[in-house]
Amino acid sequence: MIELIHVSKSYGNKPAVSDLNLTIQPGELFAFLGPNGAGKTTTIKMMCGLLFPTEGTIRIAGFDLVERGEEARQQISYVPDTPFLYEKLTGRELLQFVADMYQMPPDKATKKITEMIELFSLESFVDDLTQNYSHGMRQRTVFASALVHEPLVLIVDEPTVGLDPRSIRLLKDVLRNETRRGATVFLSTHSLDIAEQLSDRIGVINNGKLIGCGTLDELRQRADLHGSLEDVFLKMTEEDATPAPTGDKAIETAITT
Amino acid sequence: MSSHAMTFQHLRWQILRNTMATLFSQSWWQLVIIGACCVAIWVVIFMISWFGFHEMKTQPTWQLPLDGSFMEYLFDIFFFMLTLLLTFSTGIILYSSLFSAPESQFLLTMPIPDDEIFAYKYQGAVAFSSWAFVLIGSPVLLAYGLEVGSGAPWYYYAILPAFFLGFLLIPGSIGSMLCLFIVNLLPRHRVQLLVGTIIVAILGACIWSILWFREAREFGVGTRTWFDNLLNELSFLGGSLVPFHWMSRGIKYAARGEPDIMAYNLALIWSHGLFLYLVTVWLSTMLYRRGFNRLASGDSIRQRYGGHWLDNLIQLPLFMLDEQTRMLIVKDFRAFRRDPAQWAQVIIFIGIGCAYFFMMRRFYEQDIGRPFKIGISMLTLVATSFLMCAYTGRFIFPMLSLEGNKFWILGLLPLDRSRVLIGKFVFSAMGCLAAGGLLILFSNLMLGMAWIIVVVHLITIVILALAFSGMAVGLGAIMPEFRENDPSKIAVGFGATVNLMACLLLMAVVIAAIAGPMQYLHGQTPDHAVPLEEIPLYVWAGMTVGIGIGVAAIWLPLRAGIQSLRAMEF
Numbered sequence: 001m002i003e004l005i006h007v008s009k010s011y012g013n014k015p016a017v018s019d020l021n022l023t024i025q026p027g028e029l030f031a032f033l034g035p036n037g038a039g040k041t042t043t044i045k046m047m048c049g050l051l052f053p054t055e056g057t058i059r060i061a062g063f064d065l066v067e068r069g070e071e072a073r074q075q076i077s078y079v080p081d082t083p084f085l086y087e088k089l090t091g092r093e094l095l096q097f098v099a100d101m102y103q104m105p106p107d108k109a110t111k112k113i114t115e116m117i118e119l120f121s122l123e124s125f126v127d128d129l130t131q132n133y134s135h136g137m138r139q140r141t142v143f144a145s146a147l148v149h150e151p152l153v154l155i156v157d158e159p160t161v162g163l164d165p166r167s168i169r170l171l172k173d174v175l176r177n178e179t180r181r182g183a184t185v186f187l188s189t190h191s192l193d194i195a196e197q198l199s200d201r202i203g204v205i206n207n208g209k210l211i212g213c214g215t216l217d218e219l220r221q222r223a224d225l226h227g228s229l230e231d232v233f234l235k236m237t238e239e240d241a242t243p244a245p246t247g248d249k250a251i252e253t254a255i256t257t
Numbered sequence: 258m259s260s261h262a263m264t265f266q267h268l269r270w271q272i273l274r275n276t277m278a279t280l281f282s283q284s285w286w287q288l289v290i291i292g293a294c295c296v297a298i299w300v301v302i303f304m305i306s307w308f309g310f311h312e313m314k315t316q317p318t319w320q321l322p323l324d325g326s327f328m329e330y331l332f333d334i335f336f337f338m339l340t341l342l343l344t345f346s347t348g349i350i351l352y353s354s355l356f357s358a359p360e361s362q363f364l365l366t367m368p369i370p371d372d373e374i375f376a377y378k379y380q381g382a383v384a385f386s387s388w389a390f391v392l393i394g395s396p397v398l399l400a401y402g403l404e405v406g407s408g409a410p411w412y413y414y415a416i417l418p419a420f421f422l423g424f425l426l427i428p429g430s431i432g433s434m435l436c437l438f439i440v441n442l443l444p445r446h447r448v449q450l451l452v453g454t455i456i457v458a459i460l461g462a463c464i465w466s467i468l469w470f471r472e473a474r475e476f477g478v479g480t481r482t483w484f485d486n487l488l489n490e491l492s493f494l495g496g497s498l499v500p501f502h503w504m505s506r507g508i509k510y511a512a513r514g515e516p517d518i519m520a521y522n523l524a525l526i527w528s529h530g531l532f533l534y535l536v537t538v539w540l541s542t543m544l545y546r547r548g549f550n551r552l553a554s555g556d557s558i559r560q561r562y563g564g565h566w567l568d569n570l571i572q573l574p575l576f577m578l579d580e581q582t583r584m585l586i587v588k589d590f591r592a593f594r595r596d597p598a599q600w601a602q603v604i605i606f607i608g609i610g611c612a613y614f615f616m617m618r619r620f621y622e623q624d625i626g627r628p629f630k631i632g633i634s635m636l637t638l639v640a641t642s643f644l645m646c647a648y649t650g651r652f653i654f655p656m657l658s659l660e661g662n663k664f665w666i667l668g669l670l671p672l673d674r675s676r677v678l679i680g681k682f683v684f685s686a687m688g689c690l691a692a693g694g695l696l697i698l699f700s701n702l703m704l705g706m707a708w709i710i711v712v713v714h715l716i717t718i719v720i721l722a723l724a725f726s727g728m729a730v731g732l733g734a735i736m737p738e739f740r741e742n743d744p745s746k747i748a749v750g751f752g753a754t755v756n757l758m759a760c761l762l763l764m765a766v767v768i769a770a771i772a773g774p775m776q777y778l779h780g781q782t783p784d785h786a787v788p789l790e791e792i793p794l795y796v797w798a799g800m801t802v803g804i805g806i807g808v809a810a811i812w813l814p815l816r817a818g819i820q821s822l823r824a825m826e827f
Contacts, residue, residue: 074368084363100264
């Protein structure tokens with residue numbers, strides 16, 4: 001469903017993402033982890049068509065994002081870390097706007113909007129202007145608008161920041177249900193426990209390079225560590241940041257570890 | 258219309274309807290005041306224009322036929338300037354709207370064709386950049402219609418909106434194309450290119466202005482021969498291939514009751530306007546998303562910003578202030594100089610000032626009568642004050658609102674919140690005093706005005722510079738718009754409109770009270786400067802009243818703003 005083939009991206013002369021290869025299957029929840037500035041948001045923006053890869057190809061549902069961007073974006077929903085809402089629209093009007101932009105048939109749009117309002121418990125405020133929403137209300141509305149057109153690919157950047165435990169639980173259930181429906185979820189997060197609980201596979205990016213990709217067990221083997229995802233993540237990113245020792249230093253390192 | 262385009266129109270309508278409903282339910286008086294201000298401005302411009310056209314037609318020394326080539330030339334100049342201003346303002350607004358607005362990023366992730374997003378943004382930018390020109394232009398043309406011949410036919414008034422709408426497409430499209438090309442072709446040097454383009458345009462306008470008044474040397478200012486020769490200089494404007502000339506001719510022939518030529522020119526305007534619009538939209542299919550990508554990834558990931566010599570320079574005259582206030586001013590200055598959309602508009606302001614100065618300079622070199630010179634010096638005072646008023650309204654008023662959701666940083670600092678406003682006040686006053694003071698000083702000296710007039714004009718400018726700054730900063734704190742991130746939108750909001758009207762009113766009162774009596778006195782005895790001891794009491798009384806009002810206008814809004822800011826919760 002998502003294919004990144006030798007994808008690189010540079011800002012000026014500085015590489016942000018280097019030779020990224022990744023294939024994510026339909027119905028899979030893929031957690032994308034990495035320290036700040038590792039290249040997660042750049043990768044996501046390329047997957048949404050906001051940025052073009054300097055090299056390589058990105059395909060969404062078989063459509064090349066550069067060549068057939070509109071068809072590819074028709075399959076995507078993107079929830080950024082700081083989502084945009086029209087302040088002078090109500091939640092219901094926003095959902096209708098998104099449904100119209102994805103050219104949903106009117107009957108289906110009405111049905112899905114009602115479903116989303118119910119799913120995310122928006123009933124009490126959906127007809128208020130979004131400018132009056134709290135952070136949690138905004139986030140629930142954004143998710144409702146992202147799912148209203150039944151996307152095949154859901155790309156989510158840091159969805160749980162500022163949410164209360166009930167909302168986080170709801171979000172987890174929603175993401176799991178999406179994968180059961182057959183959608184692919186690409187989840188970028190710093191919340192390692194959520195990644196551990198939800199994901200089918202985990203990718204770790206550091207300094208623009210994918211330094212690990214697989215199930216939690218595969219990552220444990222890769223890191224040679226049988227701890228939590230937090231331990232594995234810290235070890236992998238630490239190793240990647242440390243220059244490879246040479247000569248006597250290498251022997252010393254081998255002895256101490 | 259495609260379904261996306263219809264959805265965008267529906268979105269606009271919903272946003273307008275909800276905004277109006279909110280305003281009506283929460284603060285309907287804001288709408289009433291904004292409407293009243295617009296009507297007041299419209300009526301004043303209409304009255305001045307009507308009087309002007311009437312004088313041109315009936316004054317014995319002029320007796321200009323308003324349906325002749327003279328008016329066509331004047332309209333050429335008007336629409337040429339309008340073309341330049343609309344091109345730049347649409348380009349700048351579109352740059353912010355297409356490439357840095359969060360809405361653009363949201364829309365670009367959806368399956369909407371790029372040209373439809375561009376068209377939606379283009380329509381908004383053109384409407385936003387041109388409504389003020391329509392507000393100013395419509396009373397002028399209406400007054401012209403009433404005065405031309407024995408009155409223009411009915412279809413003249415009916416067709417004016419069609420002329421305006423068609424014309425707006427031309428500079429709007431040119432500005433949009435410039436914006437797309439700048440972002441796409443020279444991403445690493447786009448700022449330099451933008452500055453270069455504006456500087457070239459300003460230099461061109463200055464050279465043009467100098468040429469414009471060259472004839473004044475030979476024939477004397479204000480004579481009809483001078484005007485005839487001057488208009489010959491501008492013959493290039495009247496070329497049949499320039500759109501603003503089609504406007505001039507179309508309007509003139511509509512006023513003269515010749516509908517065939519009117520319709521021909523209207524067709525020229527609309528056909529070229531729509532053609533340029535189509536070309537621009539077509540270009541956007543290739544250049545918009547590409548430009549967005551290049552702009553986002555043209556530079557290094559994290560551009561390093563360090564200290565700049567300009568930051569040190571601006572601190573020099575601030576030595577008397579405490580460290581915290583100085584740092585607040587430098588912070589505001591840094592935010593300002595790092596935003597091309599902001600300082601590019603300041604350059605346009607400076608350009609208008611320079612163009613005016615060069616135009617006036619030709620008057621100074623003439624052996625014209627003292628009454629005329631006194632009148633010119635007064636005109637310069639009014640024009641300079643108006644520029645300061647526009648500058649504070651556009652750039653200073655939005656400053657506090659722009660702190661927005663970042664205000665907790667300043668709010669939590671161990672400093673009195675009044676310093677935030679004092680810092681902005683000093684920042685504003687410095688700019689106004691430097692630009693306004695120098696312009697007034699040089700223009701009066703070049704005109705050979707008596708020292709007493711120079712001093713009085715400088716006092717007026719100092720009072721107005723401080724008062725405009727105090728009002729913009731103070732009212733900006735009383736009526737902030739923390740939800741809005743775009744300074745140009747804050748500058749046309751309710752608070753800014755109130756500020757503008759208050760500043761214009763103050764400008765009229767202060768100039769009339771401080772400079773008016775002295776100007777009147779010297780107008781009565783134009784051959785010599787009035788000695789200090791012979792200045793009558795009413796002049797001193799006027800100055801005292803004017804200074805008193807000015808000081809109140811500096812202090813009262815500033816104090817109210819400080820109180821409002823101290824009481825504000827975040």
